[in-house]
Amino acid sequence: MDCRVIGMWGGFPKKNGPCSGYLIQHEGFSLLIDCGSGVLTELQNYIDLNDINHVILSHYHYDHFSDIGAYLFSRLVNTHLGRVGEELIVYGPADEDMKRQVEDVAYSRFTSFSEKSKLEIGPFTCTFMRNIHPVETYSIKIECDNKSIVFTSDTSFKHDLISFAANSDLLITECSLYEGIDGVGSGHMTSELAGILAYQSNAKKVLLTHLPHYGDLNDLLDSAKKQGNQNIELAEPGMLIEL
Numbered sequence: 001m002d003c004r005v006i007g008m009w010g011g012f013p014k015k016n017g018p019c020s021g022y023l024i025q026h027e028g029f030s031l032l033i034d035c036g037s038g039v040l041t042e043l044q045n046y047i048d049l050n051d052i053n054h055v056i057l058s059h060y061h062y063d064h065f066s067d068i069g070a071y072l073f074s075r076l077v078n079t080h081l082g083r084v085g086e087e088l089i090v091y092g093p094a095d096e097d098m099k100r101q102v103e104d105v106a107y108s109r110f111t112s113f114s115e116k117s118k119l120e121i122g123p124f125t126c127t128f129m130r131n132i133h134p135v136e137t138y139s140i141k142i143e144c145d146n147k148s149i150v151f152t153s154d155t156s157f158k159h160d161l162i163s164f165a166a167n168s169d170l171l172i173t174e175c176s177l178y179e180g181i182d183g184v185g186s187g188h189m190t191s192e193l194a195g196i197l198a199y200q201s202n203a204k205k206v207l208l209t210h211l212p213h214y215g216d217l218n219d220l221l222d223s224a225k226k227q228g229n230q231n232i233e234l235a236e237p238g239m240l241i242e243l
């Protein structure tokens with residue numbers, strides 16, 4: 001299973017730097033996790049848009065889903081042009097507007113998930129945990145071939161994250177805030193809490209993501225590593241992790 005970071009900025013994109021998007025691939029099957037602002041243009045450096053099999057959206061904040069409308073339009077046009085005839089499923093928290101938007105496009109349908117869902121998507125088994133965030137948001141675990149990837153999406157720290165991410169081969173944890181800032185009200189985590197999650201979950205490899213647009217990002221890394229897990233890096237667009 002491979003994971004390609006497409007974008008990792010929190011809140012809004014940077015110049016040539018997209019928000020949340022991760023391309024998970026195994027034996028020719030491609031699953032896009034999140035489709036935030038800027039993802040669609042960066043994604044095309046790595047894959048033809050028609051070759052995405054399915055999409056999972058962790059929640060409906062623009063930095064995680066705003067490019068899905070443009071993606072659906074690309075499927076519509078490319079379907080008319082005969083370039084794609086495969087069914088696309090967009091998975092996300094239950095939402096009537098999203099369902100309507102997806103199902104207006106031929107060969108596309110919307111499937112909602114919740115904390116109890118266990119989805120078999122191509123070769124991947126996906127399970128979910130409800131986050132602490134202002135809108136309905138889920139952490140996502142993707143398992144395939146005895147490997148696991150856990151993506152926290154946006155959340156304040158909760159202890160259940162430790163068991164959800166336990167022994168994951170790759171933990172992609174949000175790290176929106178510098179150490180010392182209180183993230184509880186905004187529904188985000190500091191570098192210190194991301195580091196505690198990385199250490200206590202015993203994740204084999206960790207990426208800090210959903211990064212802030214200010215300060216020295218290396219301070220996030222130092223703060224997270226200080227908690228004990230040394231196998232931590234800052235996520236960057238284009239980064240490929242092969243598991």
Ligand SMILES: [Zn+2]
Nearest residue numbers: 011061063154
């Ligand atoms: Zn976000």
Ligand SMILES: [Zn+2]
Nearest residue numbers: 059061133154
């Ligand atoms: Zn959010």
